[in-house]
Amino acid sequence: MAYNHPRDVIPDIEKAFNDVHLHNDIIDTFCWERVSVRVKDKTQDKRLLESIDGAAYAGELVAMMGPSGSGKSTLLNVLAHRPFEPKFSVEGQLCINRAAASTAIFRRASCFVEQEDSLIGSLTARETLDFAAKLGLPNSVSRAERKRRVEELLASFGLLRVADTIIGTAIRKGLSGGEKRRVSVASQLITCPKILFLDEPTSGLDSVASFEVMSLLKEVAKKNRIIVIASIHQPSTATFNLFDKVFLLSQGKLCYGGPVSFLSNYLEDIRLPMPLHMNPAEYILELVNVDFASDQIRAEQLIRITQLWQNPAKRPREAQVVDVSFDSSARPVSLMPLTKRSQLLIPITLLHRNWIKSYRDVLTYGIRIAMYLGLALMMGTVWLRLQSDQEYIQPFINAIFFGSAFMSFMAVAYVPAYLEDRSTFIKERANGLYGATSFLVANFIIGLPWLFLISVLFSIIAYWLCNFRPDASAFFTFVMWLFLDLVAAESLVVFMASIFPVFVIALALTAFANGLWMSVGGFLVNPTVLNVFWKYWARYIDFQSYVFQGMMVNEFSQRVFECSPAPSGSQADCSCMYRSHLQDQCQIDGEAILDSYGYGRGNTRLWVGILLCIVLGYRLLTLGVLMLKKT
Template sequence: MQANELRDMSRDENGSDASTLPELSKVISVSWREIQVMVKKQHSARPRAILSDISGIARPGEMMALMGPSGCGKTTLLNTLAQRQAGSIVGQVCINGREQPRSVHRAVSAYVEQEDTLIGSLTTQETLRFAADFSISRSLSKHDLVARVRDLLNEFGLQKQARTLVGTPFRKGLSGGQKRRVSVAAQLIGNPSILYLDEPTSGLDSTASHEIMLFIKRFAKQHNLVVIASIHQPSTKTFDLFDQVTLLSQGKMCYSGSRRDMPNYFAELDLEIPPMMNPAEYLLDLVNIDFAYREEAQARLDYITTQWASSALHRKLIADVLDSTSSSSDKAIHLSPGSSTRPGIRKQLFTLLRRSFIKSYRDIVTYWIRLVMYLGLAIMMGTVWLRLTTTQKHIQPFANAIFFGSAFMSFMAVAYVPAFLEDRAIFIKERANGLYGPTVFLLTNFIIGIPYLFLISTLFSVVAYWLGNFNPNAHSFFMWVLWLFLDLLAAESLVVLVASLIPNFVGALAITAFANGLWMSVGGFLVPLPVLNVFWKYAFHYWDYQTYVFQGMMVNEFSDRTYDCTVVNGQCHCMYASALQDQCKIAGTAVLEQYGYAVGKQGQWLGIMVAIILGYRLTGWVVTVLRKT
């Protein structure tokens, strides 16, 4: 069956339904031939070779180790095999002897990242269940899904930790080895035929490393799974679990074949592995040129790579790769036209919404700490501007309080940066695995935030509004809540945009804080609009969301209130001239005129706020679509 008969799974990111994507019934081999990967140097027009003429073959039921010193290209090779590598790639990566589109690779394989990007506020069982919901089509019954989760918990020795939280900085959960087992089990939930592992023992002690690889070894044997893992300096026990080894250095092959044949091969090169020594450690030292006398080490490495290129084992490897390609007609992949692998975009959205909702109410960092922060701000504001009165001496304090409340509510939204970056890191991993795209991720992020931001706005207002004695009627109160809610929604949307552009905690925090400081400066309070510099007025003021929040709240407060002027020695002194001056009062509209705010434009301002929020979100979506990391 030709590749064009499959829909590329990358279309899922644009919203197409992947539920009819066929799946591979049986993987007989994964082979690669003469792989060469080039990347551009930062300060040079000439590209640099990361991998040069790499060939190999992996079969079901076996585990292959990709080994080599740091920077040798093992992770690049792993990503190339998994169809994840960027840059200029030459060569063939075949499944069952044929090059396949990315959709097939994703349908039959799973990839476990070096870092565990698990959601700490989910239990082990929930983690696997959500992985199943993302990975498996709706054709599988709920009973079968539960059984599959239960079986994986048992096979990976996690049944006692089924209801244990993965763990957050505030709540202890699984150990490092258990988290790694959960990461692997979550990728195996969809019954892949190929498992790629990037440094699966990273950060674990030798006992935990052996335990992880032993679980994977047993699973691979039992389910006839192809396992290809990049691994760094395994212990002897862990190294002995691998069936095949590919040894790289400086992007070149030093050996590829059976682990059992390695000692004899290197002995024939007069590089015999010393008895009672970890063979993996010895071989890594042998091909490492970073920490030895460079000329001697480079000469030794050149000798090893040259001998490998002319060896009988290398010729046999190439023959096996060519044989798998030439006989592909006999080992053809069989596609089931009616079967499905990934759920459609609707199920992706509902699954992510359920998972995000659980995370949002269990993880205190996402919204609950912010809620406490905002309540503290409300108490401070309400007690500083306590029981203001309708006299002209309190007109400016009322305006100051409105500015403080609206500006600092949005400024404190920078506290959302770490939570969004955490969610984004999980999205990047799951997007690379083809689970869902930017549309589902950002739509879920927007929907989940709405009730919490509304709750924050309401609780803040209940405290600050009535302590400060703002306009005492229900309509004005709820309009105040609405403006604060839109203020927070716009501020959080700005965080999403900035953190999508600069996915770095310090960078995103700094830029978001700077942007909010700019909005405060040009919003129309610190420098009223009639005297604001023309450049700042037209360059930033009109698309500053704090502008519309502040003037909307000012109109809400002053449009229908009156204030008593000061009487000194029987003479009435009014700060603002108005039609009520002969009554020794000031109409609130006179205050609004000083700021250049017209009454009756609240609907227009609300519309502009919605447009700004959507503009931030859509721009963030475009950035997320274009960025892959």
């Protein structure tokens, strides 16, 4: 079913934002010359692209096509100034209006839409565009103007009917695949780019939805003189005919680069006429697909196609790409300086967006709250109403360990929510919206109230059911340690998931790290007998060890336990498990228990300070990882 959209409301971006973004300079031409990419490592030295030339003009819709592995996505990434790993060697000349443009200027003039829709599932379509405008537009744009711009894009992309529908999460169904793709594109157009790159914009869409997305893009590109360059795999005939130009790649070489309208004539000239009643996109992909060129004739045919295009004299005049040579006398494009976005407003905007996500998406904190409440009930009923007799000392210690260690262990549930946030951050950073510092600051702050709420709710249930020391100050100290435990555990999750942004790997490594911290935290092996290899490094950076110490001191430093009656025939009045100055009174001073673990009193502030340093350390390491890892 085709989507209905009012064609008469396609926004005039240039008119609306002429004084905001590009002002006096217009990008008429984007050229690339002799673009080559080589990958080098220990096992291979392979050319992914070989001397690719091309050009695109304002208002054109350009397709990058080729079979899998042909290099179309690589070429798109080169043209979009996307970062490459050090093992990739990139050569060539890129120019705007035949003059060189710095990466900073190019980033301001262009946007990139990923193949996967990196959208926050708990936001509505309108909110997604509104936050894109808040993050991407300069401060000089008024709130009313920003709202008008959002509404125009919603109308032009046929999204008004679903503007207040959420994108969709694993729990709640939202927009369709085609609607999500249109939201992705519209959110990039909000900042009025002059060049728009799209990686497989029709991936996962049916032919009708693909045609609608691309036809809308063509309308916007023509009306606003935007250069749209898209890698596309196998479009339908109707979608293929929407493109003004096509660049056909095979094995990293260009087989055709020119107007779609003259492709048929070119194939006729090289004696490979296009069959009637066949999708031209399918036919040309078959011509250049080396994966299934098993026979000699097909292989020789592909070599001939490539060689013919490499000889400019053999190309038809209409299909000739313009002279893309770099013109040293051309005036470099100079964009109007943007009103600098406030470095304070960016984290505030991210906080606002994260807050909406945190209470709408149950996978972020809702499931965790339910999980922790279940854990509190289980703990409170297993260690129900522990008494002040000495046989309950060990159960008290066990409960303290369980409450602290497993609370931090279960922080692994935050991995999927963080990976979604990170995916959005990678996309928005690549488009120059904000950096790693703003992302991490917002991510850290938004978690604090939720983690504090979890700590309070857990403590209200478990603390009193277990019959820990009945004192208000002891209760709130218990809450404090639990809160710091969760903050440190979540910081560990963020660090691990930033190093390995794959769900299963991040989950496994975080679980492994928590298992290590449990082992050396002081409960499973008494600190006085822990071997030196683990004692003098792991235990001192183990946040769980400080939480366990703090909770032990909080519980036992001001508590007294009753000794058991002495066995019959014994001269003593009672039998005490721990020696203390209260032994004559058949009691055990709680400090004797702490002495057996080697825990001193009066170190609470020191331990809190160390815990805060560990949290800061995890966050700074995460910042370094995000700065180094661009993808």
